[in-house]
Amino acid sequence: MKRIISISLVAVAAAGIFALAQSPKEKVMETSKEKPTELTKEEIAKMTDEEWKKKLTPEQYVILRKAGTERSNGQVYKEFKAQGAGTYYCAGCNAELFSSKTKFDSHCGWPSFYDPAKAKNVKTSVDYHLGYARTEVLCKVCDGHLGHVFENELFSAFNGKTTPTKQRYCINGTVLKFVPADPKKDKEDDKSGEKKE
Numbered sequence: 001m002k003r004i005i006s007i008s009l010v011a012v013a014a015a016g017i018f019a020l021a022q023s024p025k026e027k028v029m030e031t032s033k034e035k036p037t038e039l040t041k042e043e044i045a046k047m048t049d050e051e052w053k054k055k056l057t058p059e060q061y062v063i064l065r066k067a068g069t070e071r072s073n074g075q076v077y078k079e080f081k082a083q084g085a086g087t088y089y090c091a092g093c094n095a096e097l098f099s100s101k102t103k104f105d106s107h108c109g110w111p112s113f114y115d116p117a118k119a120k121n122v123k124t125s126v127d128y129h130l131g132y133a134r135t136e137v138l139c140k141v142c143d144g145h146l147g148h149v150f151e152n153e154l155f156s157a158f159n160g161k162t163t164p165t166k167q168r169y170c171i172n173g174t175v176l177k178f179v180p181a182d183p184k185k186d187k188e189d190d191k192s193g194e195k196k197e
């Protein structure tokens with residue numbers, strides 16, 4: 001009897017280890033060297049809910065298509081804080097959304113920016129999901145939910161003042177794609193003296 005108990009204990013322990021090994025790792029922010037190719041308006045218009053589910057990770061789907069929120073201070077936030085210069089794109093449709101130039105440490109646990117890089121790709125609407133009005137931030141190209149925008153907050157990153165735009169775009173890093181800046185290309189851009197859009 002003793003022997004049977006010890007064998008079954010081993011089996012339970014082994015099953016536990018197996019379950020741990022099988023549990024999906026928290027998805028990190030997608031990163032690529034090249035600017036991702038934007039979906040066309042026609043492609044987006046044709047996308048069904050099932051197709052979004054297939055294209056996105058389960059967490060991306062819940063955030064972008066169901067206005068979900070990622071866990072604060074998660075792996076994706078740690079990565080965001082460690083990233084250098086670069087550009088952030090929508091994980092749904094690859095539209096350009098934010099630049100590292102306006103990212104800052106808000107200590108809120110989610111990626112924060114004070115201005116969209118391409119205002120034409122970002123829109124806002126008021127939501128009442130928590131019972132009071134908040135300004136929701138959406139990708140204007142694919143209508144994906146990105147996060148919320150808050151105003152007139154004070155940050156240590158700005159010496160106790162508000163941001164240059166008085167805004168904080170509080171964005172789910174899970175639905176961003178990061179493309180690091182190319183140091184060579186940026187030097188050439190500086191030389192030409194041309195101002196980037």
Ligand SMILES: [Zn+2]
Pocket residue numbers: 090091092093094095139140141142143144
């Ligand atoms: Zn999008």
